[in-house]
Amino acid sequence: MEQLTQDYLRTKKLPHIWCPGCGNGIVTAALVRAIERTGYDQSEVVIVSGIGCSSRAAGYLNFNTLHTTHGRALAFATGLKMARPELKLFVIMGDGDCSAIGGNHFIHAARRNIDLNAVIINNHIYGMTGGQHSPLTPTGMKATTAPGGTLERAFDLLELARGAGATFGARGNAAQPRQLEQLILRAANHKGFSVLEALSPCPIAYGRRNKLGGAVEMLREMKDSAVSMEKASGMEPEELEGKTLSGVIFSTEAPEFSEEYYRSIGKA
Amino acid sequence: MEQLTQDYLRTKKLPHIWCPGCGNGIVTAALVRAIERTGYDQSEVVIVSGIGCSSRAAGYLNFNTLHTTHGRALAFATGLKMARPELKLFVIMGDGDCSAIGGNHFIHAARRNIDLNAVIINNHIYGMTGGQHSPLTPTGMKATTAPGGTLERAFDLLELARGAGATFGARGNAAQPRQLEQLILRAANHKGFSVLEALSPCPIAYGRRNKLGGAVEMLREMKDSAVSMEKASGMEPEELEGKTLSGVIFSTEAPEFSEEYYRSIGKA
Amino acid sequence: MAETKPVLMQGNEACAEGAISAGVRFYAGYPITPSTEIAEHMAARLPDLGGVFIQMEDEIASMAAVIGASIGGMRTLTATSGPGFSLKQENLGYAIMAEIPCVVVNVQRMGPSTGVPTAPAQGDVMQARWGTHGDHPIIVFSPASVYETFYLTIAAVNLSQKLRQPVIMLLDEVIGHMREKVMIPEAGKLLVEKSSDNIPADWKPYDEKGLTPLVPFGFGHYYHVTGLFHDQYGFPTGDPTQVERALDRIHGKLEKYRDEIVLTNYIGHKEPRVVIITYGCTVRSARAVVKKAYWQNRLPVGLLSLQTIWPFPGKEVAAIAKQADVIIVPEMNMGQIVGEVERYACGNAEVVPLNRYDGEMMSPDQISELLGRWL
Amino acid sequence: MAETKPVLMQGNEACAEGAISAGVRFYAGYPITPSTEIAEHMAARLPDLGGVFIQMEDEIASMAAVIGASIGGMRTLTATSGPGFSLKQENLGYAIMAEIPCVVVNVQRMGPSTGVPTAPAQGDVMQARWGTHGDHPIIVFSPASVYETFYLTIAAVNLSQKLRQPVIMLLDEVIGHMREKVMIPEAGKLLVEKSSDNIPADWKPYDEKGLTPLVPFGFGHYYHVTGLFHDQYGFPTGDPTQVERALDRIHGKLEKYRDEIVLTNYIGHKEPRVVIITYGCTVRSARAVVKKAYWQNRLPVGLLSLQTIWPFPGKEVAAIAKQADVIIVPEMNMGQIVGEVERYACGNAEVVPLNRYDGEMMSPDQISELLGRWL
Amino acid sequence: MSRVVNTEITADLLINQDWCKGCGICIAFCPREALFLDEKGKAEKNNEKCTCCGICETFCPDFALTVVKRRLSADGGDKAGFNARQ
Amino acid sequence: MSRVVNTEITADLLINQDWCKGCGICIAFCPREALFLDEKGKAEKNNEKCTCCGICETFCPDFALTVVKRRLSADGGDKAGFNARQ
Amino acid sequence: MSNRQEILLTGAGGQGLILASIVLAEAAVNDNKNVVQTQSYGPEARGGASMAGVIIDVDTIEYPKVTKPSVLLCMNQASFNKYIPKVEPGCTIIVDSTFVSGPYREDYKINALPITQAAREQLGREVVANMLALGAINAATGLVDREIFRESIFKLAPKGSGELNQKAFDLGYRLYNEGMGQNLGISSQTPQ
Amino acid sequence: MSNRQEILLTGAGGQGLILASIVLAEAAVNDNKNVVQTQSYGPEARGGASMAGVIIDVDTIEYPKVTKPSVLLCMNQASFNKYIPKVEPGCTIIVDSTFVSGPYREDYKINALPITQAAREQLGREVVANMLALGAINAATGLVDREIFRESIFKLAPKGSGELNQKAFDLGYRLYNEGMGQNLGISSQTPQ
């Protein structure tokens, strides 16, 4: 990581503000490795993020970085991509950022199939504001705004994306960082809107309140419950209970929006 | 319709503001018939709507009627339903209202499975503002903001709802008003969030620009392209090309949010 | 009001508890620093009271849900901070137009934009007045202590119900987050002022005659609620006469009940030469200064603290401007209320702004240093 | 500027065409009456110019997309009306904080809330100044004709680029929807003022030294853009000294270039007794009155029309207040700019508001009737 | 007026011309070709042809058409407004 | 420092203790139990055990661990920072 | 302001009045006059009443709204009822007798012409009634040079329909000139 | 303002200082004093420095922020370095020598006590170091009646931990009293 760290991280800004054991750093490192593997030039890569612990990643990444408003990262990114289709945009969001306040921009980016690489760091909680439930908090789990456990149903983020017309959806986790890197790379190579859900531990605002142990225990549990798509296809429904599918969940093709646009005006 | 009209329509406000041949009136009439068949008392029924031609229906319906802001009808309705779970809420929205500016509230109402009956009058266009494309305008169709035909992909509204966790989705159209009435009734009887997409002609802002003929031609085309779920199951993919599925597209069960809430606080 | 055992309470908590005391049983919100404790307190308390706590998908939905619940007959509250307050503006305007009671709390933080989320500032004073489009009346309270937060929230809920008008609690981060000893009424002694239950037979939702209570949905009055200009029955109209009358009526409510709404407090010399006018947490610093200057040193100074900032206490300020030579207006912003003070001082007193906008609280030293120039 | 053949043009169209002339090649918006024609015109024109037109899912996204495209180096514009303007406020604040140029058009309609969507009003004047949370500078133009709309939009784009500051075009429905004869430059003669292409080697995105051009993303300057308070390099800071300095700097820009920004126009008597101060379409009615009263009847009256309403032309108003006995401020609202006029008149002239808020345009008769009282 | 008389029920198609906007939908969808636009552009019916089937009622976007069924009551009078649909 | 020497490549695990927050993740996931927390609560390694497999590097949330591979160059010197991952 | 001409075109949505006002304004521009065109929208963009105003002057036009029409066109009964009481007797009034049945007050100079009927019967297209009305107006007032007006119509008409629209304009002239004798507040046509 | 006592508790996030400040404030309330408690948040809620202030007075408390601490607690080196230069010599200073290694300036009265170490070694739980610190502070200052303080601790402690926390508080007293002799600006403990 040394050279990568030097090149792609703003080392002067480190150590970062994340809590000890926070998965954001693991996902960010995987992202950096994947970006390097895409072969894009550093100056072509843009990191856009919203607001949240996870979105703070933008500040540590040594590219063109745009830390926007809560929930709106994809809308900012859509404008930028349409203005400069040659740039490669990664959009980092938290689960709340992406699926609560940002839900509308998420489904519309999926519908347009605009070539943005959404990386959602799903820690199942609003980390930055101290632990309120998010639309991805599993039913029954505790949060400061659900002291008895949330009654709400959670989105399946990738099913939501699929329903909205997304053409690529994958799920990885911080406990399998090499696989995660690989999935980010595949998402980045997909033409059109890609959704990469990265499960990540928040030991402070989620793990502690739900008695899930520390970061290590949370990672272990994450690893244990992950089942790859290939493996899952051979498993019984009962066996899959409590498991989480990982890998590329779906991948199809459709016209990419910025390309279609520039073609329509005779510029591509 | 005489007695129904007297009871359930605000006859003093008629004739309504809609253009000649506009499907909004057909859908509104079907809604009234369906509401009568639910057996709910008039005073228990609430009509909530957003902003748009279609949303103006609220003003003509003689119930408790709430004409809100553009895109936010479901959010207002969520508050009202949680405060008064015994009321029966129908939420009328246009395609733009529901799926453009209101997309986030739509997916979250679906996720929560709150007992609201969403009736989306889909005329494939922003009628009230004079014909801009909506997220439900089919690719290639013309609009004032897509003079050469829109390049954007459209949502499949019911797939979006399903992806978001909705438990009931049905599609009817103004050219089959009895079936539409029946579907609204079934949606209303479903416990949890129900989505009823009613295809409806806008001869003025959509039909004219796209040379689809007048209201009559648009209705005929609508009827011709509708294929019921039952029929579709026996058809080849090629035969289904250009057809629109109608009927109950999906229906499952899940805990209803307001009931869960009141149960959790010991009040249901 | 029977006050009992003193307790240690946080400002945000006092806001939530005040609301509960005033009968609020519905909270919809979206978390944001430094207001989140209000939501968290409500999440903990409301279920036990049979009330509803719901975390919505964003601030827009929260504002909408609160209005919806109010139409259902519940007393409602939502809380947020700068960025969320900006997002609530459209629906706040709806509540004003449709005359739906509700209380909106903005615990201010350092802006603009994301700014410094944890730092105090009084930067949203003008936004609270003018944030939504179109001419609209608004009531805004600005407490200077945990105690005031509790009681002003109660007043906000009751006024909101009575006038069918949203009321804004504009808290400072300092007030929201600090803990103080307060005396609050015994549990059970609710401070709910009921709006009449006897609805007249000829009830109209927007009766031109004056204040008319909201009849919640579900009681057989099939009226229409809309954000369009509307007639007495709630139905849309674009008729110029009715439009003008509607605006006059919603603004008129606040004028008519002005004395119930506008709360200020003067301490200090009877014939002051220099008066400090301020609000929110800045009152605390100013009071420290005036206590010393007047009570200890008998200097001709005074302090007008504004619990109500909108409608602006123009009459009170105008009166002071006629007495004093100098009016100092300390604010934790670049100068907002000072504009109104200048307007009402109308050249009768020199108006001197004192601004701090670095994300820190205004200190007594800053104020007394400036004060020293005239004494 | 070479002016050529006169053409008939709608105000909204002039806004779009002005923007195009000034190099705008990116439009993102969401339709809303009475601004929709701007979007529709852009949808028709931009593709042929190699530009981007995109209809976003809502106004929040539109504002965000415009900022994103500006960071990509395009000149951008978005247009909306009251309800959408309320929704844009949060991201507008972001553009101010992050110093991203863009032009935001609000074609005002009768509010609050949904109001009367097709009726004219000047109800968003104060919102344009204070709509987003936190202390922030803003530039707002208010044209009185189709011609002014064209040229002020060009000025807006260029100023926005130069100062890296969002500029708001606050149109009246009357101006947006009316068609007038205008003279505009030949096609091809673009009025684009280029911000420097030579980026100094030691370029910093938020250089404290003063105006520094935006280097679009993709040119190897790996800087950070955020809505948090930030240092010269764009990185977050909560340090009080830096926070204060940042606010001083973004406000300072507007002070420094005040004379380029603040545009007003006086016509009438040299030593007027009564002066009308107004803006937007109301200028038209006032001008009809003043022309008659002064040019025909030689009465001591004058008209100060404000093309720039924010930053408020306080200096100009103060000067007039020292000359005139009476200042009449006609507005199509319940009184917004009049507050500023009172502030700067500072007791030196009697300030008389004249308000119309029934959804109709202020008429010359209304103004001359009032004027008659002093003449 | 058209009357389909069976032992107990008579039916009528009422047209509210004040609400009719002359869109022609009812005419197009009437299975009996029983409707036409009159000289003012409002829907009018041909009594001979109409069977009071009620189809046009469900199609009219302006609530202008109503099939009313009247049941002959015991005392021989009409009970207007009886609504036969469920 | 641990050195796995083959003909051409030596490798090193570098630990940046300034960035380490002592979360213990690397320790838990090192297949060799080669890591531990020192008395200041920072990660430290046991040279004997570490094989420079790089697993801990991918797990560290604080970018504090780096496996560096050095290829012996023709003139016998080290080329530091050569990055073997693709 | 002595030269100020205020033309008010009224009727129902769909009759093409706003387009007519734009064409008139465009023609005036081409005739080197100052011009302002405005329209009023109902509470919604759809159906209902339609009203457009054009002000033509050689001076600069300040107040852009029509207050004292010098020319009034009424294309339906509702607009006739609404606007006639608002104009002064000197106003040139043209009504489409196809839809307007009076009453034609004696104190007004009203030209009742079968505008839509003529468009339908003589040109086969009702939609050009608006241009026909413009012809009648210009015949009555000479607001704009006739040839310039015709050219402007050609320029603004949808592709392929330029000549038809010009024909309608000319027919308006004819209709007006034929109807000259009947400016008595009583229409010679029996409206249907 | 003569009775105003300003207590500043400083250290790292996670050391329980904010909770300690609340407990102290609660105790003061129960002891019938006026009290204001505040805390400063970093740019984010997570990690980093932590600081809480308590003001106790018999008079009404106006300005709620600590400016001239009469008591300063430093629970780590960073806070020690930051705050020591800001206090006046008269201030009662208590530092956790577990984490703070000086330098202890001669002109300050510094009580360097092995707070966390004692909590860990003598009570088996580092988390109660904050209550231990409160004990030391109260021993040094007598801000609140000791018994009332103990009761308040019991009331606010998480279920089942009341006694442990009281023990920690008492241990704080002992530690302070044992360390009495070393108020010389030099710690008797060698920090590790």
Ligand SMILES: Cc1ncc(C[n+]2csc(CCOP(=O)(O)OP(=O)(O)O)c2C)c(N)n1
């Ligand atoms: C408009 C607005 N609303 C609310 C907030 C407060 N806020 C900041 S981050 C956040 C949620 C963080 O959760 P998530 O997106 O899951 O990110 P995480 O911190 O968990 O990585 C919230 C509610 C805000 N900054 N802006």
Ligand SMILES: Cc1ncc(C[n+]2csc(CCOP(=O)(O)OP(=O)(O)O)c2C)c(N)n1
């Ligand atoms: C915040 C906001 N943005 C935009 C508008 C303008 N507007 C009103 S209705 C509408 C869209 C109407 O389309 P749709 O929802 O499909 O309803 P329809 O009129 O087609 O029935 C728009 C954009 C508004 N009123 N408020």
Ligand code: SF4
């Ligand atoms: S609160 Fe959670 S998500 Fe945020 S930095 Fe800490 S561990 Fe990470």
Ligand code: SF4
């Ligand atoms: S514009 Fe379209 S949707 Fe609106 S009323 Fe007319 S036909 Fe109906």
Ligand code: SF4
């Ligand atoms: S469908 Fe209704 S509105 Fe249309 S013509 Fe028939 S009766 Fe008239």
Ligand code: SF4
């Ligand atoms: S009732 Fe039936 S037959 Fe009679 S007009 Fe209507 S559709 Fe035709």
Ligand code: SF4
């Ligand atoms: S994983 Fe990183 S931060 Fe955690 S203990 Fe190991 S080196 Fe330190």
Ligand code: SF4
């Ligand atoms: S490089 Fe491999 S063996 Fe060495 S410490 Fe890391 S995980 Fe363990």
Ligand SMILES: [Mg+2]
């Ligand atoms: Mg999260």
Ligand SMILES: [Mg+2]
């Ligand atoms: Mg629509």
